Amino acid sequence: MGLFEKFESIIKKILVPIAEKIDKQPHLTAVKKGMVVLTPILLLGSMAYPLKTLKNIFANSQMVQDWFANNVYLIDLLIKFSLGFVGVYAVIAISYFLSERYKIYTVGAVTLSLFSFLVTVTNLNKDGSLDIKYFDSKGLFTAIFIALITVEIYKYFTDHKLVIKMPEGVPDFVSRSFELITPTAFIAIFFISLRYLVSSLSGGMLLPEVIMKVLAPAIGSMDNLFVVWFVIMLRLMFWFFGIHSAVLSPVLSPIFVQYLAENIAAKEAGLPLPHFATGGVFSAFVNFTGSGVTMGLVLAMLFGKTKRYKKVAQVSLIPGLFGINEPILFGGPVILNPILFIPFVLGSSLISLMPLALMKYGFLAKPFFDPPYLPLFFEGFLTGFDWKAPFIQIVQLILSFLVYYPFFKVLEKEELKSEAESKKIHEIFTQEDNDILEELELDF
Amino acid sequence: MKILLVCAGGFSTTMMMGAIKKVIAKSEKLKNEDFEPMEAIPVDRLPEKIGNFDIVLVGPQLGHKFDYVQEVAKENNKPSVLLSAEIYGAMDGATVLKQALVAHKRYHG
Numbered sequence: 001m002g003l004f005e006k007f008e009s010i011i012k013k014i015l016v017p018i019a020e021k022i023d024k025q026p027h028l029t030a031v032k033k034g035m036v037v038l039t040p041i042l043l044l045g046s047m048a049y050p051l052k053t054l055k056n057i058f059a060n061s062q063m064v065q066d067w068f069a070n071n072v073y074l075i076d077l078l079i080k081f082s083l084g085f086v087g088v089y090a091v092i093a094i095s096y097f098l099s100e101r102y103k104i105y106t107v108g109a110v111t112l113s114l115f116s117f118l119v120t121v122t123n124l125n126k127d128g129s130l131d132i133k134y135f136d137s138k139g140l141f142t143a144i145f146i147a148l149i150t151v152e153i154y155k156y157f158t159d160h161k162l163v164i165k166m167p168e169g170v171p172d173f174v175s176r177s178f179e180l181i182t183p184t185a186f187i188a189i190f191f192i193s194l195r196y197l198v199s200s201l202s203g204g205m206l207l208p209e210v211i212m213k214v215l216a217p218a219i220g221s222m223d224n225l226f227v228v229w230f231v232i233m234l235r236l237m238f239w240f241f242g243i244h245s246a247v248l249s250p251v252l253s254p255i256f257v258q259y260l261a262e263n264i265a266a267k268e269a270g271l272p273l274p275h276f277a278t279g280g281v282f283s284a285f286v287n288f289t290g291s292g293v294t295m296g297l298v299l300a301m302l303f304g305k306t307k308r309y310k311k312v313a314q315v316s317l318i319p320g321l322f323g324i325n326e327p328i329l330f331g332g333p334v335i336l337n338p339i340l341f342i343p344f345v346l347g348s349s350l351i352s353l354m355p356l357a358l359m360k361y362g363f364l365a366k367p368f369f370d371p372p373y374l375p376l377f378f379e380g381f382l383t384g385f386d387w388k389a390p391f392i393q394i395v396q397l398i399l400s401f402l403v404y405y406p407f408f409k410v411l412e413k414e415e416l417k418s419e420a421e422s423k424k425i426h427e428i429f430t431q432e433d434n435d436i437l438e439e440l441e442l443d444f
Numbered sequence: 445m446k447i448l449l450v451c452a453g454g455f456s457t458t459m460m461m462g463a464i465k466k467v468i469a470k471s472e473k474l475k476n477e478d479f480e481p482m483e484a485i486p487v488d489r490l491p492e493k494i495g496n497f498d499i500v501l502v503g504p505q506l507g508h509k510f511d512y513v514q515e516v517a518k519e520n521n522k523p524s525v526l527l528s529a530e531i532y533g534a535m536d537g538a539t540v541l542k543q544a545l546v547a548h549k550r551y552h553g
Binding site: 019 | 456467488
């Protein structure tokens with residue numbers, strides 16, 4: 001066994017089971033799916049700032065100024081009920097997905113989870129109004145915990161038949177609501193007690209405050225360039241072994257959501273933005289032209305001498321402009337290709353990290369917008385509305401070419417040697433398959 | 445035969461779907477309407493969608509999840525095929541369509 005094969009088999013033994021475990025783990029899966037549901041909410045919240053800048057763009061128009069003076073609350077409502085309620089939406093989405101997975105009564109589980117969240121994070125003011133400041137991203141991690149715990153409790157009650165069962169013949173919706181009585185009572189007592197306990201042990205703090213204090217080092221770590229570099233390389237390692245890097249998103253997405261919300265709030269308040277790592281930045285800069293910044297490799301192949309690589313490059317070019325690079329990853333292939341390990345994992349991770357470092361040290365605007373999937377350059381520009389972003393991405397592109405080119409030359413040399421021998425795609429089909437194909441008399 | 449393509453986000457399988465549709469359009473033997481609807485979706489939506497389709501094709505980046513896909517497909521009595529990296533990378537719609545036709549035929553005898 002060669003050195004690379006040894007290395008490959010060791011890493012595979014570690015990474016593949018991890019990926020499988022994460023993907024099958026019900027709580028992590030529910031969090032991951034729940035975070036995806038927040039995408040439109042975040043997009044709405046992100047829109048608010050660009051909308052408000054219209055006021056400055058049309059500074060000379062009295063009509064626009066008047067409109068803003070009277071109606072700016074409409075935009076504020078948009079922010080309040082998107083970013084200001086992110087925790088609420090997270091509870092709903094996550095408890096939905098977990099209860100769906102457990103095949104328990106979803107509406108009941110979602111309702112109860114929302115109740116648990118509200119009762120744990122809301123404060124009653126003296127005048128009877130509600131203090132809901134933890135409905136926003138400050139309550140996001142609390143929302144995750146509460147949704148998971150509530151659904152677990154509910155499931156426990158259902159599994160152990162600790163529910164009031166109606167006799168046969170009672171309409172389904174009636175017996176459903178009776179089933180809810182015991183878990184509801186328990187959950188209400190549990191979370192009210194938890195709230196009381198947290199408050200008396202911490203000198204009057206609410207659960208979200210405590211959770212944020214405890215998690216602060218972990219959450220804050222994504223502000224550190226070395227940690228982010230490690231995360232980028234880990235993602236690339238997963239990809240290198242053919243595993244979609246989304247397996248890491250249960251951990252990353254909540255942090256990204258919180259960072260984005262905090263940056264938007266800072267932008268609104270005219271303060272310096274605190275964070276550089278958001279989902280938008282990962283999509284636009286870290287995964288520029290796809291995970292591993294593979295466009296340089298595509299270009300090297302496009303202008304190379306071998307038919308096979310030219311063809312792969314042609315297929316990969318356009319999707320690459322949109323940040324989709326499965327064709328080159330699998331077609332090159334980059335995946336499990338020992339020659340490309342160094343440029344793909346090590347080289348490209350530094351290219352990915354470069355714009356983030358520039359953001360950290362103030363040369364590039366920090367993000368306050370999570371743009372939808374857009375082609376080359378637009379997405380990067382939109383994260384922070386910085387005209388320097390497209391130029392930085394051009395530099396990324398050039399670096400990508402320089403990093404991949406020498407390694408591609410090695411591949412090309414080998415390919416030129418073997419190009420004479422035709423590749424056998426037929427291996428996919430067995431003799432029996434071929435008989436079926438013949439029977440079908442296809443014309444392609 | 446209604447084909448459902450599955451990957452992580454439904455992006456790259458959308459390309460594959462385009463490649464397959466091109467082959468069907470070109471072919472005189474196969475009729476477009478026999479393959480309607482065809483859809484590319486994220487794997488998370490498989491259980492909700494599978495009922496309306498005849499076969500599930502899986503992108504190679506979900507190889508680690510193929511067990512799960514097979515399980516869901518089996519529950520619904522549908523065949524499933526894990527596409528090979530080489531063919532997927534080349535976006536070879538013709539070979540994938542052949543694989544789908546063969547798998548479908550084999551599954552239903």
